[in-house]
Amino acid sequence: MSDGDWSGREFDVTVGDVAHGGHCVSRVEGRVVFVRHALPGERVRVRVTEDRGGSFCRGDAIAVLEASSDRVTPPCPVAGPGLCGGCDWQHAAPVAQRALKARVVAEQLERLAGVTWPVEVEALTDEPLRWRSRVRFVTGPDGRPGLRAHRSHDVIALEDCPITLEGAAGAGLARRARPGTEFEVAEDARGTVHLAEIRRGGRPKQVSGGIAVEHAADRTWRVAAHGFWQVHPAAASTLAAVVAEWAAAPAGGRVWDLYAGAGLFASVLAEQVGRDGSVLAIESGRRAVRDGQSNLSDLPQVEWHCGTVERIVSTVEAAADVVVLDPPRKGAGRGVVDAIAGASPARVVYVACDPAALARDVATLQGHGYRMTALRAFDAFPMTHHVECVALLECRESGAGGGSGGAARAE
Missing domain, CATH: 3.40.50.150 (Vaccinia Virus protein VP39)
Structure with a gap:
């Protein structure tokens, strides 16, 4: 095993199989490297982003040398190395994303429960974007809201969030506030947007709405907009x-x-x-x-x-x-x-x-x-x-x- 902190080190690797957590596994000099923004079988250049010692470290694929046929251009401009951590697989075609998730479910069942099972991940709709009905944005140093980078407190300011329903994304990202302020946004089945502001160290303050109306299981539901409901x-x-x-x-x-x-x-x-x-x-x-x-x-x-x-x-x-x-x-x-x-x-x-x-x-x-x-x-x-x-x-x-x-x- 190589000694020293690998943070910032770069090397070319052939990417291994997918692992639970939104990354793939590669091995370098006897260590496991968990690589984000890559796909199994690709040849990529990796930059180590986190090394806490031990048998593994984490890195980003900063260049694709040999691309998988499943690779696509991410629909969001900030879905990439060092940028927004809200998504893991924007660089994979939707069918490939579901196949990756199926392999993770099957691997976890076999490894932890000894169950061998043929897993298929089913799409809920044909559209992989504009599905997220509940999201929490946070403001960065300039007061603009966005989402945090992967495994970081850094805030990536957003103009839009393509996986979030348009009403919720527009309402939350239009706000401006002191750094560290959070905005909980929910868009219900009627298209009503509910927004609460949470200042650092403070309690949630409802800005608009509060009671969401949802439709499921042949019933109409009236629930707390920022409580638990399927996203x-x-x-x-x-x-x-x-x-x-x-x-x-x-x-x-x-x-x-x-x-x-x-x-x-x-x-x-x-x-x-x-x-x-x-x-x-x-x-x-x-x-x-x-x-x-x-x-x-x-x-x-x-x-x-x-x-x-x-x-x-x-x-x-x-x-x-x-x-x-x-x-x-x-x-x-x-x-x-x-x-x-x-x-x-x-x-x-x-x-x-x-x-x-x-x-x-x-x-x-x-x-x-x-x-x-x-x-x-x-x-x-x-x-x-x-x-x-x-x-x-x-x-x-x-x-x-x-x-x-x-x-x-x-x-």
């Missing part, structure tokens, strides 16, 4: 449909909806179990719970509990027929997964925004006698490395399960 306009209904199909909750049954947000999945589960059943909805955000209670006031079978999932599931004694969970990026973790298994559901429907966290929790569920029987992955964040997955896990002893819906399933 891609097509994501909420798509995910709710998959959850409903795979949950297949029995009439009169008992279902858990963990990390319930404003109750998107609880709404479809409640329709399945009916008035004689129950849906235990657990959410730690007080505003989200209030929104859920208001939006689902016509579904008294939904029992809301405000608090951390870790704390509340440890106090629940009743069994569950089905458990649905949509945890944060870090995943549910062993404690929650153990509690889920303790409720002995026939099916667990897991919605995940991070494939590594999904794989770790799948591995834990496998230790409790569950196996993954279906998986769908969606490109809910085009141009970035993020991907949304839904996995169905079934208890080996139950033999129960929802419909396949054309998804890949274990044979």
Whole structure:
């Protein structure tokens, strides 16, 4: 291994396979170099941007010597080395982006859970731009808003953000404020733009709007504009449909909806179990719970509990027929997964925004006698490395399960 700090060093490499996090892997003098702005198989010149010692460092492809056939011109002028860190794959054709994400999901499942699975990442729409409905801009030293560079506090001022809906991008980027001010912008299903200003060290100040109106799962929702809601306009209904199909909750049954947000999945589960059943909805955000209670006031079978999932599931004694969970990026973790298994559901429907966290929790569920029987992955964040997955896990002893819906399933 070479000694010393490699920061600023340049070398030519042949790029290896994609890795989780929006980069590819190369090896130089016995060290791993995580390379951004490259594609597998390319020959590029890399400049090391970060070296904290150890077995790896990070770098940018500053010149492409032999390009992949999947390479395209980025639609955003600041999507490049040393510039905006909001996107990872603008230099790849949309089909290639989805293929890269599919390889990452498959690799994480195999490496962390021992599951070999043929993964296909599905597009939510034909348009890879103008999908982001919620974004947070920050002002730089000149008071102009933009986004931060990758792994940096530096602000790259923007004239536009091509992945963000036009109304939201225009409203946020037109603002001027003291350096470090943040603008949370959301554009709802009606096209109404909601904007909140957060000065450094201060509390959010609503400038316009505040209550977003969204449409999903055959319902109209009124939710806090800056609370949790799916960022891609097509994501909420798509995910709710998959959850409903795979949950297949029995009439009169008992279902858990963990990390319930404003109750998107609880709404479809409640329709399945009916008035004689129950849906235990657990959410730690007080505003989200209030929104859920208001939006689902016509579904008294939904029992809301405000608090951390870790704390509340440890106090629940009743069994569950089905458990649905949509945890944060870090995943549910062993404690929650153990509690889920303790409720002995026939099916667990897991919605995940991070494939590594999904794989770790799948591995834990496998230790409790569950196996993954279906998986769908969606490109809910085009141009970035993020991907949304839904996995169905079934208890080996139950033999129960929802419909396949054309998804890949274990044979």
